[in-house]
Amino acid sequence: MNELYEIHTHLYGCLHVDDILWLGKRKKPRWEIFENSYQRIFGHKPNIEILYKENVFTDSVLNEKQKEILRSFYVFDDSKPIGFLNFQICFDFIIALSHTDPDELKEIVFRVVQNQYEKYSEYRMMFSPFISLSEFEEKVISLIEGFNQVKKIFSNKEAKLILSLNREYPLYERQYEVLKEIHKIDREKILVGIDFAGYEEEYPPNKKKDFIQKVKKDNLFCILYHVGESFQKISPASSIRWIEEISKMEVHRIGHAVSLGITEEMIKNKIFVEKVSERIDHLNYLESLYNQGESWIPIDFVKSLKKNIQDHMEIIKIQYSDLEYRIFFDFREYVLEQLRMRKSVIESCPTSNMKIAGFSPLPFFISNNLEVCIGADDPGILDTSLEKEFEIALSLLKDQEIIDKIKKNNKKYSCKSLQEYKNN
Numbered sequence: 001m002n003e004l005y006e007i008h009t010h011l012y013g014c015l016h017v018d019d020i021l022w023l024g025k026r027k028k029p030r031w032e033i034f035e036n037s038y039q040r041i042f043g044h045k046p047n048i049e050i051l052y053k054e055n056v057f058t059d060s061v062l063n064e065k066q067k068e069i070l071r072s073f074y075v076f077d078d079s080k081p082i083g084f085l086n087f088q089i090c091f092d093f094i095i096a097l098s099h100t101d102p103d104e105l106k107e108i109v110f111r112v113v114q115n116q117y118e119k120y121s122e123y124r125m126m127f128s129p130f131i132s133l134s135e136f137e138e139k140v141i142s143l144i145e146g147f148n149q150v151k152k153i154f155s156n157k158e159a160k161l162i163l164s165l166n167r168e169y170p171l172y173e174r175q176y177e178v179l180k181e182i183h184k185i186d187r188e189k190i191l192v193g194i195d196f197a198g199y200e201e202e203y204p205p206n207k208k209k210d211f212i213q214k215v216k217k218d219n220l221f222c223i224l225y226h227v228g229e230s231f232q233k234i235s236p237a238s239s240i241r242w243i244e245e246i247s248k249m250e251v252h253r254i255g256h257a258v259s260l261g262i263t264e265e266m267i268k269n270k271i272f273v274e275k276v277s278e279r280i281d282h283l284n285y286l287e288s289l290y291n292q293g294e295s296w297i298p299i300d301f302v303k304s305l306k307k308n309i310q311d312h313m314e315i316i317k318i319q320y321s322d323l324e325y326r327i328f329f330d331f332r333e334y335v336l337e338q339l340r341m342r343k344s345v346i347e348s349c350p351t352s353n354m355k356i357a358g359f360s361p362l363p364f365f366i367s368n369n370l371e372v373c374i375g376a377d378d379p380g381i382l383d384t385s386l387e388k389e390f391e392i393a394l395s396l397l398k399d400q401e402i403i404d405k406i407k408k409n410n411k412k413y414s415c416k417s418l419q420e421y422k423n424n
């Protein structure tokens, strides 16, 4: 076991081939979840028949070839195209095999914590938006029971639970109310935080401002938020603004924030597409910054961009002119300054970011003096571990002292430490 603190990982993303096999043998898979997700992206159905032809779920012991076939469905490696939705297909394979009934959840907690090499780990879990609130409650309680059981067995390591709420309004508010009730009976304080995860691009963070203020006031859980992780249907500028909006809400930790590290080559001569409403939000944001004294914003130009948007349009194509290009980087400087001022904490997951966004912004974060932690995200799906992620970080940053500082940050900004700090 190592002394590391893992603070960005997802429970079912930690599963390895034997766990996946256990799930697949246990109950009939809900293949439609995986098939639909696959078909949406590739336009045809995946070849799941091979799993049956090769007796993957029926043989009592699998040979290497059978294991490789199984792995080919859920491991998001270099043979698969980058992008969040491609990653989601791999996760949906696991979701298709799972049923999240109480027995399964407890067994999964046992298996994952048994395999945990870190001294401390926080596991995130998100449930389907289609389950009822009473099912949601039952599942969360089962997880907490599972964590309480393993606590006695693996007393040399600690494992905590974070609930990732569904991004859809008003579901997250209702789920949160359930969690507040559960908090009262969670004697060992297993459930330490809430999070927002999964596909983000349809869900502007500013809509959750009141909710986050309420959660902060209740002061029961740490607040974590995945943002700026994928930005194919919003412009880079909007994605960076989303990070700024979340930072301004002073959540405890920000997940990924990859778009901050966008380079000049990534946006030069590119055309971005986003909803007109998002474009207007962004231009209004710049205008309000100008009114607050940010005089670097060429306000007449921003107003002219707004004027050019026609009423009937829903989607807008954007190609940055030289001036807008400059505004983008000036705006990013402004956002970086705000993040530094607030000491916003970013969880960076190198392998995950490279596979989903195509690059790791970690060196950019460090050279801009941001507060950074490192997580493995989904070590099973991404075929990694936290230890490996720190090795990758060292190869990117080439500075052991910085790595040591990040390791300390993982502990310092863990929900456990944040809550101990709160109680003292």
Ligand SMILES: [Zn+2]
Pocket (backbone or CB within 6 Å): 008, 009, 010, 197, 226, 255, 377
């Ligand atoms: Zn994540």
